[in-house]
Amino acid sequence: MNFDGDPTIEELANSLNDDWADEALADRSSGDEMIGPVIVNWRDISDEDRPEACRALADWVQDWLVPRYALSVKVIPDCWYAHPAMLEELSALHAAWIVAFDEADGGYGPIGWHERWALARTRDAFREKCAEKHRDDRTREMPAAPDTF
Template identity: 40%
Template structure:
């Protein structure tokens, strides 16, 4: 199955446990996720207030985007239910609200990354 801008859904959705991933696999998964996030931001015209360019440096954004990508992958499998695509969009709406909130708290802007403070 082929999607826009050379994105493929040709395997089962991949769930990534970021807590347990080793550094090599983490870099591979971040590159894979980055490809999808670039597609998502272009397709849905999302700006830095929702997904800043430094999203990879914010664990909460990585976790949310990875989970959303996994749902997207599952929604467009050959054996997906006809309602899966609309379910994805329902979850996309909720995810975008969370992403905006978390990004708002980060203090990052279009041009400036602000490191998260350790608690």
């Protein structure tokens, strides 16, 4: 409903500055620099970007997460990176951890991260594996889907 003098939706949309998104993102900073991209798509990551993403995740898992929470090898085995589902879960948790401590967070990020961590630990990726020695995950190959379904 448009009252006399009130702008229409189209007028409001047209009045937005084209770079409003850049300004909004600039507010999501940690110190002087923006947090930057934190999500890693392991399926499509380039060979060029992979080493840095691997090192960042390994540093977080091995130098912070495991020692900070005194996690046993039954929770995160030494060969965690060789288990695709665990790698995906830990990568998602790492991204959530980074943004949980963003200055723009309203204060719920850290507790939200802990809730996500608790939930993640109940999933299959964190079922006890490789406590004694590395065991490859079971795999399954799917038959091709029909062209139309």
